[in-house]
Amino acid sequence: ESGGGDHIGWSSLSAGGRVPLGLKRKSLRIVVTGGAGFVGSHLVDRLIARGDSVIVVDNFFTGRKDNLVHHFGDPRFELIRHDVVEPILLEVDQIYHLACPASPVHYKFNPILDSLICGAHKTNVVGTLNMLGLAKRVGARFLLTSTSEVYGDPLQHPQAESYWGNVNPIGVRSCYDEGKRTAETLSMDYHRGHGLEVRIARIFNTYGPRMCIDDGRVVSNFVAQALRKEPLTVYGDGKQTRSFQYVSDLVEGLMRLMEGDHVGPFNLGNPGEFTMLELAQVVQEVIDPNAKIEFRPNTEDDPHKRRPDISKAKELLGWEPVVSLRKGLPLMVSDFRQRIFGDQKDSDA
Numbered sequence: 001e002s003g004g005g006d007h008i009g010w011s012s013l014s015a016g017g018r019v020p021l022g023l024k025r026k027s028l029r030i031v032v033t034g035g036a037g038f039v040g041s042h043l044v045d046r047l048i049a050r051g052d053s054v055i056v057v058d059n060f061f062t063g064r065k066d067n068l069v070h071h072f073g074d075p076r077f078e079l080i081r082h083d084v085v086e087p088i089l090l091e092v093d094q095i096y097h098l099a100c101p102a103s104p105v106h107y108k109f110n111p112i113l114d115s116l117i118c119g120a121h122k123t124n125v126v127g128t129l130n131m132l133g134l135a136k137r138v139g140a141r142f143l144l145t146s147t148s149e150v151y152g153d154p155l156q157h158p159q160a161e162s163y164w165g166n167v168n169p170i171g172v173r174s175c176y177d178e179g180k181r182t183a184e185t186l187s188m189d190y191h192r193g194h195g196l197e198v199r200i201a202r203i204f205n206t207y208g209p210r211m212c213i214d215d216g217r218v219v220s221n222f223v224a225q226a227l228r229k230e231p232l233t234v235y236g237d238g239k240q241t242r243s244f245q246y247v248s249d250l251v252e253g254l255m256r257l258m259e260g261d262h263v264g265p266f267n268l269g270n271p272g273e274f275t276m277l278e279l280a281q282v283v284q285e286v287i288d289p290n291a292k293i294e295f296r297p298n299t300e301d302d303p304h305k306r307r308p309d310i311s312k313a314k315e316l317l318g319w320e321p322v323v324s325l326r327k328g329l330p331l332m333v334s335d336f337r338q339r340i341f342g343d344q345k346d347s348d349a
């Protein structure tokens with residue numbers, strides 16, 4: 001897809017449908033909440049490159065200015081330090097709502113609101129309500145980044161969007177799972193009740209450069225451990241599975257979803273499924289064949305398996321991931337190496 005006016009053809013990435021590329025596409029004003037985070041900052045890169053104006057709203061709970069510093073000084077870019085739990089007035093065409101403490105160490109240790117930083121549940125509920133209220137007031141299109149966690153510890157495999165899930169409402173993960181489920185409910189209520197244009201993405205495990213290094217997610221843990229010459233910590237017996245998606249595939253899916261005509265929900269994930277032991281093996285191949293594996297007790301309510309059924313996104317969005325785990329992992333190694341060791345020479349970037 002090209003946002004410029006230099007091709008003959010059609011742009012699939014326009015606000016209200018397709019516009020001939022000979023006529024320059026109107027530049028959009030887009031809010032990205034959580035835009036200083038891992039996924040959000042990659043999305044911002046693509047939107048700016050396409051020619052749109054972007055306002056990032058982020059409270060820097062896990063996000064970092066470093067992820068966006070290359071846009072500072074660009075008149076089409078604006079960064080607002082703001083917690084989405086508080087109302088905000090902005091005039092925009094589209095809202096990508098990503099703000100959320102997204103990794104287990106962050107949401108488990110801060111499950112409900114405390115005075116300064118916001119827990120996952122309150123962010124998901126009150127933050128999403130505010131962004132929906134904003135979208136309603138200005139008539140903006142609203143995209144929610146939900147999660148595969150809405151399927152809980154799934155009894156159906158692979159998971160299709162029609163599956164209602166198996167979620168513990170009172171467990172340690174519930175603030176996240178149930179928060180996102182409520183966010184989906186709110187989005188559909190605003191869609192049905194107020195005619196709001198909404199889009200819902202259910203994102204499966206995603207990795208890539210700019211991931212938080214010490215947030216406890218398995219890919220960032222293993223990569224950082226291998227680089228630091230520490231053992232790879234496999235929880236439980238390591239036979240539980242996940243399906244890992246490279247961040248550029250996700251961003252492409254989110255943009256297609258926003259620009260398309262379908263509400264969703266859509267699973268956005270890579271169907272390639274790995275046990276945690278297999279993942280550890282890939283990390284050994286890519287970073288350090290001598291890396292040791294150390295078993296640790298698993299965490300509570302850990303889903304046993306997870307793999308997206310992406311038939312719906314393939315058919316209706318024309319989307320599927322193109323970067324395999326073995327291709328994608330090496331792409332995050334130099335970023336991690338630089339952030340862990342600072343300026344030291346990166347020998348195999």
Ligand code: NAD
Nearest residue numbers: 034036037038039059060061062063083084099100203206
């Ligand atoms: P991230 O932690 O890197 O980014 C989240 C961003 O939201 C951070 O910049 C953080 O500072 C900001 N934020 C958190 N609470 C906020 C608040 N109350 N107000 C304003 N900003 C706030 O995580 P990510 O991996 O980039 O995740 C982005 C979105 O995608 C999240 O909604 C997450 O639930 C969803 N998701 C991610 C994955 C994944 O594997 N990365 C999987 C499923 C869903």
Ligand code: UDP
Nearest residue numbers: 087088089090129130131132133134136137
């Ligand atoms: N809201 C906001 N920005 C806006 C419009 C609304 O933050 O531009 C917030 C508003 O403060 C409210 C929430 O969004 O808490 C829901 O707004 P809505 O108008 O849908 O509901 P109401 O205020 O009528 O309950």
Ligand code: UDP
Nearest residue numbers: 104216217218219221233234235240276302
């Ligand atoms: N995990 C692991 N070692 C780690 C971190 C996580 O074996 O150092 C496991 C964890 O128990 C889970 C899987 O990896 O089964 C994915 O965990 P993550 O927190 O990355 O994502 P989520 O559970 O949210 O899918």
